Amino acid sequence: MNIVVCVKYVPDAQSERTFNESDNTTDRVGVDGLLSELDEYAVEEALKIVEAGEGEVTVLTVGPDQAADAVKKALQMGADKGVHVNDEAIHGSDSVATSLVLAEAIKKIGDADLVLTGMASTDGTMSVVPAMLAERLGLPQVTFASELTVDGQQVTIRRDGDAASETIVASLPALVSVTDQINEPRYPSFKGIMAAKKKPVETWGLADLGVDASQVGLDAAWTKVESFTKRPPRQQGQIVTDEGDGGTKLAEFLSAQKFI
Amino acid sequence: MAEVLVLVDHANGTVRKTTAELLTIARRLGEPSAVFVGDGFDAAKETLAKYGAEKVYRVESADVTDYLVAPQAEVLAQLVEKTSPAAVLIPSNSAGKEVAARLAIKTESGLVTDAVDVQPKDGGGVLTTQSVFAGSYSVSATVTKGTPIVTVKPNSAAPEEAAGAAADEVVEVAVSDAAKTARITESKPKEATGRPELTEAAIVVSGGRGTGGDFSKVEDFADSLGAAVGASRAAVDAGWYPHTSQVGQTGKQVSPQLYVACGISGAIQHRAGMQTSKTIVAINKDEEAPIFELVDFGVVGDLFSVLPQATDAVKAARG
Numbered sequence: 001m002n003i004v005v006c007v008k009y010v011p012d013a014q015s016e017r018t019f020n021e022s023d024n025t026t027d028r029v030g031v032d033g034l035l036s037e038l039d040e041y042a043v044e045e046a047l048k049i050v051e052a053g054e055g056e057v058t059v060l061t062v063g064p065d066q067a068a069d070a071v072k073k074a075l076q077m078g079a080d081k082g083v084h085v086n087d088e089a090i091h092g093s094d095s096v097a098t099s100l101v102l103a104e105a106i107k108k109i110g111d112a113d114l115v116l117t118g119m120a121s122t123d124g125t126m127s128v129v130p131a132m133l134a135e136r137l138g139l140p141q142v143t144f145a146s147e148l149t150v151d152g153q154q155v156t157i158r159r160d161g162d163a164a165s166e167t168i169v170a171s172l173p174a175l176v177s178v179t180d181q182i183n184e185p186r187y188p189s190f191k192g193i194m195a196a197k198k199k200p201v202e203t204w205g206l207a208d209l210g211v212d213a214s215q216v217g218l219d220a221a222w223t224k225v226e227s228f229t230k231r232p233p234r235q236q237g238q239i240v241t242d243e244g245d246g247g248t249k250l251a252e253f254l255s256a257q258k259f260i
Numbered sequence: 261m262a263e264v265l266v267l268v269d270h271a272n273g274t275v276r277k278t279t280a281e282l283l284t285i286a287r288r289l290g291e292p293s294a295v296f297v298g299d300g301f302d303a304a305k306e307t308l309a310k311y312g313a314e315k316v317y318r319v320e321s322a323d324v325t326d327y328l329v330a331p332q333a334e335v336l337a338q339l340v341e342k343t344s345p346a347a348v349l350i351p352s353n354s355a356g357k358e359v360a361a362r363l364a365i366k367t368e369s370g371l372v373t374d375a376v377d378v379q380p381k382d383g384g385g386v387l388t389t390q391s392v393f394a395g396s397y398s399v400s401a402t403v404t405k406g407t408p409i410v411t412v413k414p415n416s417a418a419p420e421e422a423a424g425a426a427a428d429e430v431v432e433v434a435v436s437d438a439a440k441t442a443r444i445t446e447s448k449p450k451e452a453t454g455r456p457e458l459t460e461a462a463i464v465v466s467g468g469r470g471t472g473g474d475f476s477k478v479e480d481f482a483d484s485l486g487a488a489v490g491a492s493r494a495a496v497d498a499g500w501y502p503h504t505s506q507v508g509q510t511g512k513q514v515s516p517q518l519y520v521a522c523g524i525s526g527a528i529q530h531r532a533g534m535q536t537s538k539t540i541v542a543i544n545k546d547e548e549a550p551i552f553e554l555v556d557f558g559v560v561g562d563l564f565s566v567l568p569q570a571t572d573a574v575k576a577a578r579g
């Protein structure tokens with residue numbers, strides 16, 4: 001079983017996130033980053049599948065130099081090898097271009113039985129890259145798995161939807177995105193951290209993938225940010241301490257605001 | 261006037277409120293044409309007409325309904341080809357975003373997800389507004405390639421009635437084998453709670469770890485207000501409330517008129533799902549809890565005494 005896990009390097013959600021004034025792209029340089037927490041679930045699930053059977057886990061990321069940290073973390077958790085697509089021209093790419101680069105990299109890695117992703121990135125939260133990847137690779141798309149089993153030539157997932165809990169079956173190779181309900185990602189062990197240092201990481205540019213620079217980056221985007229405005233921070237309103245009348249005061253507020 | 265395609269969100273013909281919102285928005289951009297996939301058109305027709313759908317493209321093929329999003333994307337791609345619409349509007353739920361994502365690739369069109377507003381742009385095209393980084397920025401964007409494909413969040417427009425003909429046209433679609441590779445083999449419906457749907461509700465009352473697992477006071481208060489009930493991830497992870505009720509980054513993003521957080525500290529990931537609510541209220545024992553930074557009204561106190569008192573007061577006021 002060859003598994004490719006797509007991971008993203010994202011700004012730390014705890015830090016202040018901003019835009020670049022010059023080109024209206026997300027500022028990924030000025031802030032601390034890390035492996036998107038939501039992708040850790042995909043890495044963990046890949047490791048569990050391989051540990052229960054056999055196979056190899058390749059982590060794939062597209063991003064600037066610092067994104068190597070995301071690959072490193074996944075290798076420390078136990079992935080076998082890494083691929084980092086890094087090219088100046090990629091800066092400012094939207095999900096359409098990112099999915100193109102990922103798809104070409106997955107083809108170049110070759111022989112993937114399963115492509116795993118997180119449910120969303122913790123910064124963009126568009127949740128569209130997995131569907132775009134499936135479309136580009138012509139793979140069955142099974143997203144938002146909160147349980148996953150692979151047997152023989154098929155994958156079965158459970159998806160916890162609003163109206164129903166669904167079981168979805170697809171043949172391999174397939175693309176699966178997993179939720180944060182699926183497992184409890186491991187912390188890298190000391191042994192894992194040491195072992196990661198010797199694991200192979202390949203760095204590819206666009207030329208290695210046969211992708212033309214004109215197909216990616218800000219200028220190739222099919223949408224354009226016209227402007228952005230920082231919302232004024234919410235002003236703290238009235239805070240009362242309950243002295244036996246907190247509920248009454250709350251109801252008075254709601255009534256003054258015409259909610260009741 | 262160019263058509264604007266609106267993918268109808270419905271359960272066996274019961275049209276959800278988001279569709280009325282999308283049809284209302286579509287009228288700003290052109291002539292609304294609903295795209296109805298699945299059974300129950302007869303039940304849906306009246307609502308679609310009421311909110312101004314001039315045409316309804318009906319797709320009833322089992323090929324489309326038994327499989328996941330890929331066939332719906334193929335249907336829409338064929339309709340985009342046929343009608344050259346001014347825009348395609350799709351509800352911003354998880355399936356809707358995936359349909360939109362695939363449609364964007366198929367038709368080589370720009371995609372905007374989670375829009376909270378869509379307006380016609382001077383000189384043609386659309387201008388969308390999104391709220392990003394946990395609601396701390398508001399972004400306006402335009403589509404520069406192909407047909408604008410926009411997924412629109414619930415509560416982004418007040419539905420306005422406008423009579424439409426809702427003339428239906430059955431469309432035959434060819435769904436490729438590739439689109440039929442993932443199949444739903446079992447579906448266990450959830451028990452109805454009788455409460456409004458979380459993302460559509462005007463009022464949401466949420467409980468967190470502070471409930472200690474007893475959501476009864478939260479539910480009673482929600483019911484007195486006719487509200488939906490939400491939960492923090494801590495409450496969901498503890499098994500106290502279903503995951504589908506989770507509010508936050510990895511749960512639902514809600515934007516109601518009123519959000520009431522009970523026993524929730526206000527972690528950044530929780531805020532990401534509720535920060536754009538119009539009015540925010542919190543009840544928390546700890547006056548230092550970060551949730552108080554965002555509130556319009558806060559009560560420092562025990563939810564087990566504050567909520568029942570508030571519930572009684574609301575019931576009394578409502579008679």
Ligand SMILES: Cc1cc2nc3c(=O)[nH]c(=O)nc-3n(C[C@H](O)[C@H](O)[C@H](O)COP(=O)(O)OP(=O)(O)OC[C@H]3O[C@@H](n4cnc5c(N)ncnc54)[C@H](O)[C@@H]3O)c2cc1C
Pocket residue numbers: 037038180467468469470471491492493494495506507508509510511512522523524525526527528529530533543544545546549561562563564
């Ligand atoms: C990748 C990732 C994704 C996440 N996604 C989400 C998400 O989607 N949604 C989400 O909610 N969280 C999410 N989290 C978790 C988030 O970081 C917090 O851990 C979580 O929101 C805490 O839930 P809480 O506020 O209920 O619990 P706590 O932080 O433990 O807060 C409980 C609060 O209850 C108060 N309290 C206790 N007893 C009472 C009482 N009797 N009366 C009144 N107040 C009382 C306490 O003072 C405290 O402030 C995510 C985390 C990660 C890492």
